[in-house]
Amino acid sequence: MRDMVGSDLKAIRGRLLSFVSEPAGPGDRSSYCFIEDGIVVVRDGRIDAVGEASELAPALPPGTAVDHHPDGLIVPGFIDTHIHFPQTQVIASYGAQLLEWLNKYTFVEEQRFADAGHAERNAVFFMDELLRNGTTTAVVYATVHPGSVEAFFAESERRGTGMIAGKVMMDRNAPPGLRDTAQSGYDESRTLIERWHGKGRQRYAVTPRFAITSTEEQLEAAGALNRENPGVYMQTHLSENLREIETVRQLFPDARHYTDVYDRYGLLGERSLFGHCIHLDDDEVRRLSDSKSVAVFCPTSNLFIGSGLFDLKRLSGGADPVRVSLATDVGGGTSYSMLRTAAEGYKVLQLGGQNLPALSAFHMMTRGNALALGMGGSIGTIEPGCFADLVVLDARATPAMAHRMETIEGDLDEELFVLMTLGDDRAVRETYVQGRASK
Structure with missing residues (x-):
């Protein structure tokens, strides 16, 4: 010493x-x-x-x-690589699959975060819950409102935690109170990056919610933010639900597949985290593997919303291995606890004839997720x-x-x-x- x-x-x-x-x-x-x-x-x-x-x-x-x-x-x-800070009062919402669930519950709740006081109160509760469950680092979705990101990072900085978060970018297929534009989404994200990325332990994630809620112009803007700000992260959703995939196909008819939508705008890479990745074809797996992107396993939300079963063996152990992390995905996910999340992951894999030994689960929750974030040697x-x-x-x-x-x-x-x-x-x-x- x-x-x-x-x-x-x-x-x-x-x-x-x-x-x-x-x-x-x-x-x-x-x-x-x-x-x-x-x-x-x-x-x-x-x-x-x-x-x-x-x-x-x-x-x-x-x-x-x-x-x-x-x-x-x-x-x-513990490290949680995919969680929604505005959904603390959406968790345990009954009886809907993904797109209906978003419109019926999530988008209604997220509009309340236009109020700075509401965002600040929820940031306190959210951080309390993470720490009560042993989570000290998380990759976090805020809302479209820049103030929601400000509230979250300010609370994280106050507590000394190391968080990764970003303002959701959505310029279509959402209520007016949750829409930005390609330009305003870019401008607001850039301002937040300048203010928070690298401040203490805080890091920024460029955050187009998913392809359905972003136009081509906005996805191009997200790619520009990635290129212009080396070291930022990128987070979004990919292939969670079959109806979602069909909707993406209709919105982007020239794309080879869902992953290609993100790929053509430069959103794949070592710091890119894609929530869910359940229904991928072989070419999508190859592209995620080649780009060193991260597929995020969210077992409790996949079960609760009825999206499907994650295939860990195919993704991490196949001919084209993909980096995989584990996450709660609150509020589609049903627990802030990484322990509960690992338990559901074990059951999901059992249904697919696979297994998740306890050692592997604890490795994922700690060192494995740290490596997925490029933070080995700093946390985990x-x-x-x-x-x-x-x-x-x-x-x-x-x-x-x-x-x-x-x-x-x-x-x-x-x-x-x-x-x-x-x-x-x-x-x-x-x-x-x-x-x-x-x-």
Whole structure:
């Protein structure tokens, strides 16, 4: 450890789990580092040292604050790669598939975000929910209103979290209160990029909602924003619903397929995240693979809205592998919890004759999603230099979990599977952002 004098220093002690590679399957002990009694030393918001408590504790300066979680499992903060901040009061809306759901519920609610006070109140609630569920970084959709982005980033900056977000661009097929124009969408997005991208831990995502709500002129403007602002992200939706796909085909008759609509405007790439990606043909998979774009697996929303089943094996394990991340997709998704999301992902894959081992799920929620965002070495692992964004988990948080854990003795894989299958916000004992407890 370096000299501690004059630094903002603390330590967090407990059972530590962090991944070093993608697990090859259940029981892959080479994929992670596990310390039964470890210490994370935090200096000025970042991890300064990690190791056995027996070695690090004696070296701590006298009076160093130590948060001790003797039976807690400490993992990197969860990362959610697709979630809608304006949909906190849309979640659990009954009985509709995608396009009807948008018009009946989502677009009605999102119009309320024209009011700055409403946006600010919802930003506070949204951040509270993320942190209560152990999520310390998220890729976030705001509304068409620039003020919604301002409210969200301001709240994230206040809490010290690292977020990626953007103003939705929509210039057709939406209510007048939710439409911009190709030019205003470009201008407002550019202003937000200048104000927020790279400010502290905040990052911007160019955000055309999906092809149905953007004209060709607006998609060209989105591509221009990407080209003109290296380092920004791009997020949108792709091939979620069969009726959606048919509508895109009608709106863009010259495109080879849905993915081609985005491709022709320069929206594919290493920092491009495409929510859902359920109904893709082989050429679309190849193009996503070649461009290193990210397909975002959103299991709870795919089930709730009845969109279809994600094919992880085809996308990540085929001849043209596509980078894949995991996300809640609130409010089509039904839980802010990445644990609940992983549990539904397991069930989705089971229906397709596939599997999601607990090690793989926890890797996706942490290091895997960090790599998908190009943020490996900054978040997603417990190692020196990373932000000290951590979650303390309790596999005995509920009576049912405690009862199940009576049969598990020292088997980390089984403990993780209990957390992922039975866990939710109640299993999150504490969330740390830059080493500060935030729950």
